[in-house]
Amino acid sequence: MGIASTPTVTLGNRFARELPELAVAWQAEEAPGLRLLVLNEPLAAELGLDPAWLRGDGLGLLAGTAVPEGATPVAQGYAGHQFGGFVPRLGDGRALLLGELTRPDGALRDLHLKGSGRTPFARGGDGQAVVGPMLREYVVSEAMHALGIPTTRSLAVVETGRTVRRETPRPGAVLARIAASHLRVGSFQYAGTTGDADLLRRLADHAIARHHPDAGSYPGLFEAVVAAQAALVARWMLVGFVHGVMNTDNMTISGETIDYGPCAFLDAFDPRAVYSSIDHGGRYAYGNQPAVAEWNLARLAEAMLPILHDDEGEAVAVAVEALGGFRRRYHAEWSAGMGAKLGLSAEAAAPLVDELLPLLREKGADYTSFFRTLPRTVIHGDEALDDWAARWRALEPDTAAMDRVNPVYIPRNHLVEEALAAADEGDLDPLTRLLDAVTHPYDERPELARYAAPAPPDFGTYRTFCGT
Numbered sequence: 001m002g003i004a005s006t007p008t009v010t011l012g013n014r015f016a017r018e019l020p021e022l023a024v025a026w027q028a029e030e031a032p033g034l035r036l037l038v039l040n041e042p043l044a045a046e047l048g049l050d051p052a053w054l055r056g057d058g059l060g061l062l063a064g065t066a067v068p069e070g071a072t073p074v075a076q077g078y079a080g081h082q083f084g085g086f087v088p089r090l091g092d093g094r095a096l097l098l099g100e101l102t103r104p105d106g107a108l109r110d111l112h113l114k115g116s117g118r119t120p121f122a123r124g125g126d127g128q129a130v131v132g133p134m135l136r137e138y139v140v141s142e143a144m145h146a147l148g149i150p151t152t153r154s155l156a157v158v159e160t161g162r163t164v165r166r167e168t169p170r171p172g173a174v175l176a177r178i179a180a181s182h183l184r185v186g187s188f189q190y191a192g193t194t195g196d197a198d199l200l201r202r203l204a205d206h207a208i209a210r211h212h213p214d215a216g217s218y219p220g221l222f223e224a225v226v227a228a229q230a231a232l233v234a235r236w237m238l239v240g241f242v243h244g245v246m247n248t249d250n251m252t253i254s255g256e257t258i259d260y261g262p263c264a265f266l267d268a269f270d271p272r273a274v275y276s277s278i279d280h281g282g283r284y285a286y287g288n289q290p291a292v293a294e295w296n297l298a299r300l301a302e303a304m305l306p307i308l309h310d311d312e313g314e315a316v317a318v319a320v321e322a323l324g325g326f327r328r329r330y331h332a333e334w335s336a337g338m339g340a341k342l343g344l345s346a347e348a349a350a351p352l353v354d355e356l357l358p359l360l361r362e363k364g365a366d367y368t369s370f371f372r373t374l375p376r377t378v379i380h381g382d383e384a385l386d387d388w389a390a391r392w393r394a395l396e397p398d399t400a401a402m403d404r405v406n407p408v409y410i411p412r413n414h415l416v417e418e419a420l421a422a423a424d425e426g427d428l429d430p431l432t433r434l435l436d437a438v439t440h441p442y443d444e445r446p447e448l449a450r451y452a453a454p455a456p457p458d459f460g461t462y463r464t465f466c467g468t
Contacts, residue, residue: 011099013072023074028064029117033161075119078186080249091121130170143438186249192303228255234333240266244276269360343397366454375399407441
C-alpha cells in the first residue's frame with residue numbers, strides 16, 4: 001500500500017486506538033487498474049476534500065491503495081444475528097475503515113471501503129465487490145440522503161481492474177462511503193461475547209462521545225439508540241423503503257441506514273413485499289421492519305446488560321423499560337409522518353390512514369405515485385378510493401405542504417436495473433440521469449416524467465442480491 005501524494009488529507013485512528021480489541025490492522029489489496037466511475041463532488045466538498053485531486057492523484061485514497069502517512073486502516077470486528085441465528089464472529093470481511101476525516105465544522109466522519117479485498121474476517125468470501133451492487137448503494141444511499149433519511153453516504157465508486165467471479169466474470173469495484181461511524185448492534189454483541197466488561201464500557205463511552213453526548217449514562221445510551229432507530233425505521237416505512245437484510249450487524253448505533261445490499265422501494269403497496277433473494281421466509285418484509293428493529297434492539301440490550309446496572313435483575317428492568325419506548329416513539333413518528341403525507345395533523349389523518357392502506361394494498365396502487373398525485377387527482381375511477389378521497393378533501397388538507405414531503409422521484413427498481421445494466425456495458429449516462437432525478441426528489445421536472453412513472457406491467461417480480 002502506498003502513501004497518498006498530498007499532505008492535506010489527515011485520517012484519524014480514534015477507533016483503532018480506543019478499541020484495538022475490535023480492530024485488525026489491514027491493507028487494501030492492490031488494484032491493477034483504477035478507473036473512477038462516479039464521484040460525489042458535493043460530499044467531497046463537505047468533507048474538505050478537493051474533488052479535482054480525488055479524480056487524479058487521490059484516486060488511490062478512494063480505493064485504499066494509497067493512504068495518508070499516519071493512517072491506520074483496520075477491519076472492524078463485530079458479531080450479529082443473521083436471519084435470527086447468532087454468529088459470534090462476523091466483521092469486515094471485504095471492507096476497511098481507513099480512518100476518520102474531520103469535516104471543516106469539526107465533526108468526525110468515517111471513511112470506509114467496501115470491496116477492498118479479503119481480511120481475516122472474510123471466512124469463505126473473496127473480499128471483492130462488483131460494479132453493479134456498489135453503484136446500487138451509491139444511488140440508493142444518495143437518494144435516501146436527499147429524502148432526509150439518516151444514512152451512510154457514498155463518496156465514490158472506483159473500478160479496480162480486477163475480474164471478480166460471480167455467476168459470470170464481472171468487473172471489480174470499490175465503494176468509498178462515509179458514515180458518522182460504523183458502530184453497530186453487532187459491535188456490542190462482539191464485545192459482549194468476550195466477557196470483558198471494561199471493553200463494553202469503553203465501547204459505550206466511544207459511542208456516547210461519537211453519537212449521543214447527551215446520553216449521560218449507559219442506560220441513557222441505550223435509550224438514545226432506541227429513539228434513533230424508532231425514528232429511522234418510521235421514515236423507511238413512510239417512503240416505502242425495504243432494507244432487505246436487517247441483521248443486527250446492519251443496525252447502527254448512530255441511527256443511520258447502512259448496507260444497501262438487497263434493498264428496494266415499494267412499487268405496488270404490499271406489507272408482504274420482499275426484495276431480497278435470500279429472504280425466503282419473508283423475515284425482513286416491508287411490513288415486518290418495525291418489529292424486527294425492536295427485536296434487534298432487544299439483542300443490543302442483552303449485550304449491554306453488564307453495564308446497565310450492577311445487579312442483573314435491575315439491569316433487565318432498565319432494559320425492558322427503555323425498550324418499551326420503541327413502539328411509542330415509532331408510532332408517534334409514523335403517525336406524524338403519515339399525517340404530513342396527507343397534509344393533515346396526525347390526529348385528523350389517523351382514521352383515514354387506517355382505511356387507506358388496506359385499499360392501496362387491495363388495488364395494487366403505486367405507493368409513491370399515489371401520495372404525490374393525490375392533490376391533483378379528481379377521480380380515481382374506483383368507488384372505494386373516490387369515497388375515501390372525498391372525505392379527505394373535506395378536511396381541507398395543506399396540499400402545498402404535501403408536495404414538500406411526498407417525493408416525485410425515488411430509485412424505482414426498473415430504473416435502477418436499467419442504469420446498472422448500462423453501466424455493466426460501460427455506459428454511465430443512465431446512471432447520471434437517474435442520480436440527477438433522485439437527488440432532487442421533490443422538484444418536479446417535465447423532462448423527467450419517465451422517472452416518476454410506475455414500473456411497466458412486464459417488469460415482473462423483483463429480486464435483489466447482496467453482491468457477495
